[in-house]
Amino acid sequence: MIEIGGVTWTYPHADHPALRGLDLSIARGELVALCGASGSGKSTALRLINGLVPHFHDDGVLTGTVTVDGVVTTDVELDALGSITGTVLQHPGRQFFTDSVREETAFAMENLGFARELTRDRVDRTVARLATWMPPDQPLRHLSGGQQQQVAIASATAHEPRVVLLDEPSSNLSPDAVARLIGALGQLKSAGVTIVVAEHRLRYLEGLVDRVIVMRDGAVDAVWSAAEFRGVSDADLAREGLRGEVRSADLPSAPATGPSIEAGTGAGEVPAGEVPAGALELDAVRCHLGGRTVLDISRAVLRAGEVTAIRGRNGAGKSTLARVITGLQRSSGVVGLDGRELSRGARQRASAIVMQDVQRQLFTESVEAEIRLACTDAAGDLDTSAVLASLDLDALAQRHPLSLSGGQQQRLVVAAARVAGRRIVVFDEPSSGVDRRHLQSISNEIRRVAADGAVVILISHDDDLLALAADRGITLVSPGELQATPSAATTDAQTMKETR
Amino acid sequence: MSESPTSAAASAPASPSERSPLSFSFTARDIVTIAIFAVLYVVVVFAIGMVGVISPLVMVLTLPLVPVVGGIPYMLFLTRVRHAGMVTVFGVVFGLTTMAWGHPWQSALVIVAVSLLAEVVIVAGRYRSKWSAIWAYTIFSAWMIGPWIPLLLDREAYLEAQGAAGLGSDYVEQMDALLSAPVVLMLWFACIVCGFLGGLLGTAVLRKHFVRAGLA
Amino acid sequence: MLVVSVAVMSPSGLVFVPAGIVLAVALAASEPSWSRVAVLLASAAIMYALGWILPVVWPNGLTATIGIACGYLIRFVAAFGVGAHLVATTSPTRLSAGLRAWRIPRAIAVTLAVMLRFFPVVASTSAAVLDAMRLRGLVGARGFVRHPVLSIERFTVPMIAASLRASEDLSASTILRGLGSRRTPVTLDPPRFGWPDAALALAVAALAAISMVLPSPLAEGIP
Numbered sequence: 001m002i003e004i005g006g007v008t009w010t011y012p013h014a015d016h017p018a019l020r021g022l023d024l025s026i027a028r029g030e031l032v033a034l035c036g037a038s039g040s041g042k043s044t045a046l047r048l049i050n051g052l053v054p055h056f057h058d059d060g061v062l063t064g065t066v067t068v069d070g071v072v073t074t075d076v077e078l079d080a081l082g083s084i085t086g087t088v089l090q091h092p093g094r095q096f097f098t099d100s101v102r103e104e105t106a107f108a109m110e111n112l113g114f115a116r117e118l119t120r121d122r123v124d125r126t127v128a129r130l131a132t133w134m135p136p137d138q139p140l141r142h143l144s145g146g147q148q149q150q151v152a153i154a155s156a157t158a159h160e161p162r163v164v165l166l167d168e169p170s171s172n173l174s175p176d177a178v179a180r181l182i183g184a185l186g187q188l189k190s191a192g193v194t195i196v197v198a199e200h201r202l203r204y205l206e207g208l209v210d211r212v213i214v215m216r217d218g219a220v221d222a223v224w225s226a227a228e229f230r231g232v233s234d235a236d237l238a239r240e241g242l243r244g245e246v247r248s249a250d251l252p253s254a255p256a257t258g259p260s261i262e263a264g265t266g267a268g269e270v271p272a273g274e275v276p277a278g279a280l281e282l283d284a285v286r287c288h289l290g291g292r293t294v295l296d297i298s299r300a301v302l303r304a305g306e307v308t309a310i311r312g313r314n315g316a317g318k319s320t321l322a323r324v325i326t327g328l329q330r331s332s333g334v335v336g337l338d339g340r341e342l343s344r345g346a347r348q349r350a351s352a353i354v355m356q357d358v359q360r361q362l363f364t365e366s367v368e369a370e371i372r373l374a375c376t377d378a379a380g381d382l383d384t385s386a387v388l389a390s391l392d393l394d395a396l397a398q399r400h401p402l403s404l405s406g407g408q409q410q411r412l413v414v415a416a417a418r419v420a421g422r423r424i425v426v427f428d429e430p431s432s433g434v435d436r437r438h439l440q441s442i443s444n445e446i447r448r449v450a451a452d453g454a455v456v457i458l459i460s461h462d463d464d465l466l467a468l469a470a471d472r473g474i475t476l477v478s479p480g481e482l483q484a485t486p487s488a489a490t491t492d493a494q495t496m497k498e499t500r
Numbered sequence: 501m502s503e504s505p506t507s508a509a510a511s512a513p514a515s516p517s518e519r520s521p522l523s524f525s526f527t528a529r530d531i532v533t534i535a536i537f538a539v540l541y542v543v544v545v546f547a548i549g550m551v552g553v554i555s556p557l558v559m560v561l562t563l564p565l566v567p568v569v570g571g572i573p574y575m576l577f578l579t580r581v582r583h584a585g586m587v588t589v590f591g592v593v594f595g596l597t598t599m600a601w602g603h604p605w606q607s608a609l610v611i612v613a614v615s616l617l618a619e620v621v622i623v624a625g626r627y628r629s630k631w632s633a634i635w636a637y638t639i640f641s642a643w644m645i646g647p648w649i650p651l652l653l654d655r656e657a658y659l660e661a662q663g664a665a666g667l668g669s670d671y672v673e674q675m676d677a678l679l680s681a682p683v684v685l686m687l688w689f690a691c692i693v694c695g696f697l698g699g700l701l702g703t704a705v706l707r708k709h710f711v712r713a714g715l716a
Numbered sequence: 717m718l719v720v721s722v723a724v725m726s727p728s729g730l731v732f733v734p735a736g737i738v739l740a741v742a743l744a745a746s747e748p749s750w751s752r753v754a755v756l757l758a759s760a761a762i763m764y765a766l767g768w769i770l771p772v773v774w775p776n777g778l779t780a781t782i783g784i785a786c787g788y789l790i791r792f793v794a795a796f797g798v799g800a801h802l803v804a805t806t807s808p809t810r811l812s813a814g815l816r817a818w819r820i821p822r823a824i825a826v827t828l829a830v831m832l833r834f835f836p837v838v839a840s841t842s843a844a845v846l847d848a849m850r851l852r853g854l855v856g857a858r859g860f861v862r863h864p865v866l867s868i869e870r871f872t873v874p875m876i877a878a879s880l881r882a883s884e885d886l887s888a889s890t891i892l893r894g895l896g897s898r899r900t901p902v903t904l905d906p907p908r909f910g911w912p913d914a915a916l917a918l919a920v921a922a923l924a925a926i927s928m929v930l931p932s933p934l935a936e937g938i939p
Contacts, residue, residue, distance in 0.1 A: 091885060107895075
């Protein structure tokens, strides 16, 4: 079905090839997992199969051949490959073109010119099969991560491609959303579809996968049959930089009360006299957006030197809380640090956010200039080169920040926040789609910021990261929403939303 | 299975001179490229325009900034032009967009016209010349005259319509003198000069950031 | 939209401006988008005050200039209101289906649809970049006046880079699903000229007729 013969590929502007002499043959109806650490080439291999490599990257250099269902990928245009393959990219929320489940599912069939009756029929069947109990009129961006994943799968498969490719489908999914993902993959497999999954979290595929291919440096490193894979221990997986089981992190609750705090979490009141030094206090903080109350916290205390995790489903007010704390969003109530009330401007000067998309916060033309900009911000002059050396960034000093890898950019932003001596540091989903080794280094970064004595807030869905990096947790719910019973509330907040 | 390189365009070395031949048939990627850069241009222009809304005085100061700042996304767009006609289509969709935010239809026609001219200049530079890109952007910036065209074409009628509304006839005469062709043409010329500066700024930012970041 | 633009921008078009503003406000209210209603009414009121009342109350060269300018800009308010309604209520697929029904060339129809989808992406990226700049203390009138080019650079470079990056997944996925391909697309629910459209057309005709028959407050000036 898929034949990759001796492919070497270099992305435009890259120094090294992403794939080096990759040979791979996948039979019809097989489910293959491609795995390996970040940068091992597993996502690139998927892009090779659906033709994004080379069609989407002008000036890249490709040698070797790729044949999918008898079609040589370099001979045809992307839409021809799109009709025989279906692709689910890593962030389903970022690939939707339309606003509703039905339109999105029909999108490929409309563009590829299927007959109207057939399209209608197949869209209805696909939605019923793969995107069940989805609120049909809900805008797609308001769905949870798991629901978005289901819609993405439905929209990639309604035109009944013979090959389906998924790029890290389990990242950012709660355990029961992973269970639904397994169901969807099982359905596709029993329909005879060839499936290739690029993943760094493998355990959930155990009952389905026919072959596991471990990649390293752009080539095949090891191949495990289904039976061999079952015998591989989690420790072996760790050695390949892979994650094991999806688990939920149990964190002690931070003291917090109010309609926004999920019932059963929050360790109750902290008397005003007993607030630890340097802590961040929220008092009667309410925020209205578009005529709706999006955040309503009676009281919360976040300690300095600790990492407090903020959890909750999409739209529960996590980013609003971060924006209120950092002074970017107006709200009623009092936000105080170290026992003093801080105005919005003062909070802006005391805070930093490490955004999910760190490219949005790199302003200068070199790593050194970026740190220098942060230094001018800090009290007193600092020796830039010494700072760079201590942050382990000196080798990159003259590089353009935008030319760094995602992980390096993130380190640079964290470094700038530390150099500027920010006392409140927010990490917004810092680990989407990273492997185990990288997860550890992100966690170390977060811990280091906390060790400097800052109040660290970690917004994340990633239970693996939370287990490593967080000390306490707060789970938010939409203040208007019906509160679940305490027993249900102890599970992931996403669960509640999706079974509602 | 042979080991020989088989891919067609992709294995060709990435030198600018070998990118042609340019054809009129757009790929889906070209369309998406035009769309994203048109949006970037609109948002940048709109962001600067919003600063000007504070007061008419500020508007006089920020108006010339529009073509200067717009040069940054536009020059990056030109590095990604791969087919003839992309610059024109950019103009057409930008013109339609300006109508959606209230510009007169005459303005949209001007935008299409200057885009066609810009396209010609780019063709003359074989799509890869730095200076032809700068001149093309300078020409494109001439669209700034567009919103004032209805006013220029029928000045008397405009002034009359409002003169009747209680302004004394002396003021109407003063305005008539102020809005005379030479003054407006001077303003227009200033905008074109700013367009040239925008082209230079765009090129500088390309070199300082986007080339080093691997985006151009 | 074209109709409104032509009507309002013609020299004698001031007659149609109140009708255009009424239409824009009604459309905004039907969404309902109360903030736009407020913005439209407020800007129309400011334009009216500056353009018609101020020069009468306090006549001198400056106010007359402002008056003329506002008399011109009030036309934009009407056209903007109608255009904003169109942008806010149309989904990308509906737009491209509609344009296709009008036989607009593929390159332009698809580009407009994709633009409509990219606007929120670029807008949210811009907002995030501004947030990041604010936290780094890079936003402020003083900084802007002192180093205008540097300020512009610090906003546009991350904004463009992050937008391009954010648009990459979207474009890859839509192109793979055949957007902009040379095949003839089929629309799941073809656009129809339904009764709401007919009602809208009637309302527009009625407003235009009223504008012509009744004396216009803008042309008559202050009694």
